[in-house]
Amino acid sequence: MSDHEIDDIDDIDDIEELATALDDVAKTHGRASQRTVAVKRFGAASGSLRRQKAPTPATEDDDEEEPADDDDDEGTTLGAAGAAAAGGEGFQPGRAAVYLRTWGCSHNNSDSEYMAGILAAHGYTLTRDAEAADVWVLNSCTVKNPSEQTFVNAVDRGRALGKRLVVAGCVPQGQPGKGTRWDGLSVIGVQQIEHIVYVVEETLQGHTVRLLDTKKVKGSEDGAGGGKRKDGGARLALPKIRKNPLVEIIPINTGCLNQCTYCKTKHARGELGSYPVDEIVARVRAVLAEGVVEIWLTSEDSGAYGRDIGTSLPDLMRAVIAELPDHAMLRVGMTNPPYILEHLDAVAELLAHPRVYAFLHVPVQSGSDRVLVDMRRQYTCAEFEHVVEVLTTRVPGGCTVATDVICGFPTEGDEDWNDTMTLIAKYRFPAVHISQFYPRPGTPAARLLRLPTALVKSRSRAMTALFDSYTPYDGRVGETMRVLVTDVAADGRHYVGHGKKYEQVLVPMAAVGTQAMGAMVDVEIVATTKFAMIAKAIAVHPPPFRAPGLDGGDAEQVAAVVKAGVPQVSSRRRVKKTETETANGAAPTPSLPAAAAARGLTETEWTSRSVEVVTARERQLARLSLVGGVAAFGAAFYVNHPAAAAAAFAAGIGALFAGMALTSGKVAEFHDQVREAREARDAVRAEVEAVGEKTKAE
Numbered sequence: 001m002s003d004h005e006i007d008d009i010d011d012i013d014d015i016e017e018l019a020t021a022l023d024d025v026a027k028t029h030g031r032a033s034q035r036t037v038a039v040k041r042f043g044a045a046s047g048s049l050r051r052q053k054a055p056t057p058a059t060e061d062d063d064e065e066e067p068a069d070d071d072d073d074e075g076t077t078l079g080a081a082g083a084a085a086a087g088g089e090g091f092q093p094g095r096a097a098v099y100l101r102t103w104g105c106s107h108n109n110s111d112s113e114y115m116a117g118i119l120a121a122h123g124y125t126l127t128r129d130a131e132a133a134d135v136w137v138l139n140s141c142t143v144k145n146p147s148e149q150t151f152v153n154a155v156d157r158g159r160a161l162g163k164r165l166v167v168a169g170c171v172p173q174g175q176p177g178k179g180t181r182w183d184g185l186s187v188i189g190v191q192q193i194e195h196i197v198y199v200v201e202e203t204l205q206g207h208t209v210r211l212l213d214t215k216k217v218k219g220s221e222d223g224a225g226g227g228k229r230k231d232g233g234a235r236l237a238l239p240k241i242r243k244n245p246l247v248e249i250i251p252i253n254t255g256c257l258n259q260c261t262y263c264k265t266k267h268a269r270g271e272l273g274s275y276p277v278d279e280i281v282a283r284v285r286a287v288l289a290e291g292v293v294e295i296w297l298t299s300e301d302s303g304a305y306g307r308d309i310g311t312s313l314p315d316l317m318r319a320v321i322a323e324l325p326d327h328a329m330l331r332v333g334m335t336n337p338p339y340i341l342e343h344l345d346a347v348a349e350l351l352a353h354p355r356v357y358a359f360l361h362v363p364v365q366s367g368s369d370r371v372l373v374d375m376r377r378q379y380t381c382a383e384f385e386h387v388v389e390v391l392t393t394r395v396p397g398g399c400t401v402a403t404d405v406i407c408g409f410p411t412e413g414d415e416d417w418n419d420t421m422t423l424i425a426k427y428r429f430p431a432v433h434i435s436q437f438y439p440r441p442g443t444p445a446a447r448l449l450r451l452p453t454a455l456v457k458s459r460s461r462a463m464t465a466l467f468d469s470y471t472p473y474d475g476r477v478g479e480t481m482r483v484l485v486t487d488v489a490a491d492g493r494h495y496v497g498h499g500k501k502y503e504q505v506l507v508p509m510a511a512v513g514t515q516a517m518g519a520m521v522d523v524e525i526v527a528t529t530k531f532a533m534i535a536k537a538i539a540v541h542p543p544p545f546r547a548p549g550l551d552g553g554d555a556e557q558v559a560a561v562v563k564a565g566v567p568q569v570s571s572r573r574r575v576k577k578t579e580t581e582t583a584n585g586a587a588p589t590p591s592l593p594a595a596a597a598a599r600g601l602t603e604t605e606w607t608s609r610s611v612e613v614v615t616a617r618e619r620q621l622a623r624l625s626l627v628g629g630v631a632a633f634g635a636a637f638y639v640n641h642p643a644a645a646a647a648a649f650a651a652g653i654g655a656l657f658a659g660m661a662l663t664s665g666k667v668a669e670f671h672d673q674v675r676e677a678r679e680a681r682d683a684v685r686a687e688v689e690a691v692g693e694k695t696k697a698e
Contacts, residue, residue: 094123104141
């Protein structure tokens with residue numbers, strides 16, 4: 001069947017109208033489940049769409065150990081995947097559970113927050129339970145090999161579980177061709193996230209959708225010029241579910257002007273595309289009215305902002321600062337040296353503003369000019385040092401500068417490496433992101449002869465040892481400062497605040513109660529660590545109003561609200577660290593028994609006493625038992641000795657029953673086990689107390 005083009009698609013501004021138009025085309029051809037439709041352009045996006053019947057997902061099990069799979073709270077979540085497998089019959093929009101997982105930078109996190117908000121606004125349920133979800137949305141990062149590999153592993157696991165999959169982010173955008181592990185899956189590009197509902201609904205109905213094109217808009221921000229320029233991306237006024245209700249991440253531009261030889265992100269985010277100042281300021285006003293107290297301006301290169309639309313980062317900062325009340329703070333994201341050099345004095349002046357964190361992330365990557373040339377970084381070490389000197393000396397009270405280092409770039413010699421070590425030792429940066437060189441496919445550096453792996457690792461260890469050798473907060477005990485509290489520490493006992501220089505300060509929760517969350521707090525430093533200062537509260541200055549959910553309850557409840565946000569899956573390291581944590585890294589509901597929370601059960605499921613509760617480990621044991629049972633039966637038929645055959649037959653029966661028992665565990669049985677364990681514990685405790693009383697009497 002030939003592609004059918006919709007020529008009058010310019011008039012379609014709503015995604016549901018687009019879906020209707022596509023269905024009309026499908027009816028014309030009479031083959032709705034096997035159609036391929038090419039769309040020239042729709043809405044503000046100059047995008048193309050390829051839609052086809054998706055292959056039936058594989059159903060073989062995955063051996064990775066993951067959180068338990070349970071039904072949703074109501075026990076009635078669509079089952080849309082089953083309906084979709086039947087060609088979409090019975091499909092009901094907004095009645096599916098969506099599992100959203102994110103890797104990567106703050107820009108990627110903002111994209112996920114938008115996708116979550118749009119899906120929720122259309123009635124979809126966001127779940128942390130991957131195996132109970134009807135569809136997975138996987139938002140990927142392509143900066144390093146390990147982050148991409150974890151994304152690929154998640155894709156493989158989703159296929160094995162028979163899940164409908166939508167892949168997003170920089171990995172499929174930068175490498176969309178055939179032969180990838182995500183070939184045949186629905187793909188939503190980094191500039192098309194506002195169409196996530198359409199992509200999810202088509203995927204649930206068994207179709208494959210690919211939205212990857214770059215958005216173009218006419219002229220420049222002031223209307224000059226007759227051509228087209230790259231747009232920033234999805235509109236900033238879209239619905240959003242923030243990971244932290246107090247912190248708003250606003251992308252100010254996408255892409256960059258650099259041509260770094262090692263960078264894969266450029267392939268995905270492309271050339272610079274800036275949002276207009278007015279649109280960013282409007283978003284700031286809106287979120288401040290929702291109780292947000294901290295604004296992050298993020299992009300792949302903040303310093304390059306506005307060069308494509310006739311404005312600049314200082315102009316944007318001034319406009320945003322004018323909107324900030326006294327209880328809110330602004331944080332500017334990462335910038336590369338070449339473009340911040342043009343505005344260095346102005347940026348230093350603005351970082352000194354009382355409502356702006358005196359903090360900037362400026363990656364150096366190497367302390368060798370020769371290596372910087374090979375990386376095409378477009379600056380020298382002297383220029384980088386000039387940036388650091390201006391920021392740390394001209395901002396009253398100083399400025400925190402964070403940086404990045406790549407260890408083992410292919411052309412890096414011993415002298416080059418020594419220069420990098422010397423640079424880091426000179427400035428003793430409080431934050432250094434240390435990375436080994438990874439050859440990213442399609443980049444010029446990937447074609448270079450790599451250094452020996454052992455040498456790269458040794459340099460990485462040496463840089464880590466250098467960073468660990470100094471403590472940036474020495475001599476700060478007794479200092480007083482004002483911090484903005486926006487988060488809860490991993491230990492659950494401290495609030496996390498940041499001072500003017502965006503230095504992390506931990507404040508004991510018990511001493512200040514719930515009023516500290518989202519508030520300015522005057523503190524005195526009482527101790528320091530490598531990564532934070534510990535303080536006692538002197539005075540709390542609550543904001544005029546609070547974000548929803550933060551205006552009542554005890555400290556634990558407030559902490560739970562802040563830790564909720566967009567369903568996220570924490571890193572495997574964190575999951576292993578605390579086994580009773582749920583899939584998104586948040587603490588289990590305090591009202592549930594620990595044993596139930598450890599199995600990922602909700603309160604509704606715990607009280608229902610009828611939900612199956614089988615862990616990944618038990619499923620693995622069940623499979624082994626079933627395989628062992630079949631093998632034993634086979635042995636029974638082929639062994640000539642009667643006694644051995646009888647033993648093998650008995651073993652087969654036992655293994656099969658064990659496997660079935662493991663895969664049919666119910667909460668009711670689990671209740672009984674927990675109750676029996678508690679009764680046994682109480683009996684022992686009573687006996688110990690009785691012995692103690694008897695000893696006292698004697």
